[in-house]
Amino acid sequence: MTALLEIRAVSRRFGGLVAVDDVSTSVAEGELVGLIGPNGAGKTTLFNLICGFTPLSSGEVRFAGTRIDGLPPWRIARAGIGRTFQNLRVFPNMTVFDNVSIGAIGVLGTSAPAALFGGRARARAVSERAWAALEAVGLADQAGALAANLSYGQRKYLEIARALAMHPRLLILDEPAAGLNDNETRSLADFIRRLHAEGTTVMLVEHDMTLVMSICQRVVVLASGRKIADAPPAAVKSDAAVLEAYLGTEA
Numbered sequence: 109m110t111a112l113l114e115i116r117a118v119s120r121r122f123g124g125l126v127a128v129d130d131v132s133t134s135v136a137e138g139e140l141v142g143l144i145g146p147n148g149a150g151k152t153t154l155f156n157l158i159c160g161f162t163p164l165s166s167g168e169v170r171f172a173g174t175r176i177d178g179l180p181p182w183r184i185a186r187a188g189i190g191r192t193f194q195n196l197r198v199f200p201n202m203t204v205f206d207n208v209s210i211g212a213i214g215v216l217g218t219s220a221p222a223a224l225f226g227g228r229a230r231a232r233a234v235s236e237r238a239w240a241a242l243e244a245v246g247l248a249d250q251a252g253a254l255a256a257n258l259s260y261g262q263r264k265y266l267e268i269a270r271a272l273a274m275h276p277r278l279l280i281l282d283e284p285a286a287g288l289n290d291n292e293t294r295s296l297a298d299f300i301r302r303l304h305a306e307g308t309t310v311m312l313v314e315h316d317m318t319l320v321m322s323i324c325q326r327v328v329v330l331a332s333g334r335k336i337a338d339a340p341p342a343a344v345k346s347d348a349a350v351l352e353a354y355l356g357t358e359a
């Protein structure tokens with residue numbers, strides 16, 4: 109299977125601290141991969157390295173065969189990596205529709221249709237993508253509402269919709285279940301499964317072990333910046349190094 113995302117011997121140091129230490133892994137087109145690890149394991153740092161929010165200290169990141177490390181986040185987004193954030197980045201005083209349109213505008217800015225047909229075609233493309241993304245997350249009937257009026261759970265879906273409006277080849281979800289109750293988490297699991305079944309490649313960083321183990325095809329485990337496991341959920345659950353890393357910590 110050809111890798112869509114390749115992470116090769118990636119490290120990131122903050123002063124004397126090695127937050128991500130020589131990590132290699134990959135995500136194939138169509139995969140649903142989880143990234144877990146105890147607090148401070150380096151999960152968010154690794155995501156930020158992939159998305160260009162943090163520079164690498166060493167190693168390389170390739171997407172669809174091309175090196176993307178060193179590129180600014182907007183170039184990486186345009187290359188086809190859409191992400192959500194652990195701390196929601198929703199604009200409360202904008203409508204739901206406008207919040208989602210931003211995702212499409214970001215990637216369609218200098219696209220071929222924009223260059224060829226000008227502003228109107230671009231506006232139509234943005235609008236079509238925004239509506240489709242809102243339909244996909246079940247928020248189309250809230251399109252005109254201010255984002256501030258959505259519930260916390262709905263705002264999480266709004267952020268996913270914004271990433272989907274980019275038509276990403278890889279969707280990276282950073283702790284989507286954080287702050288959701290059990291019912292909401294089950295709905296989220298169904299939603300991510302559906303997205304994946306429809307062909308979206310997903311990488312998921314998540315503390316909720318049940319969610320990760322129930323939906324992911326493969327799970328990468330970090331501890332103190334190092335990769336300690338990279339296997340299907342059943343194998344990870346019984347892996348001695350993983351059990352030791354989680355022993356005495358909240359899984």
Ligand SMILES: Nc1ncnc2c1ncn2[C@@H]1O[C@H](COP(=O)(O)OP(=O)(O)OP(=O)(O)O)[C@@H](O)[C@H]1O
Binds near residue numbers: 154
């Ligand atoms: N900008 C930064 N400057 C200094 N240290 C940092 C920075 N970002 C992260 N770290 C440190 O790097 C280590 C890994 O942090 P990171 O947030 O990536 O872990 P995590 O696995 O995402 O943790 P959590 O599950 O708690 O979100 C931690 O020790 C953290 O304090």
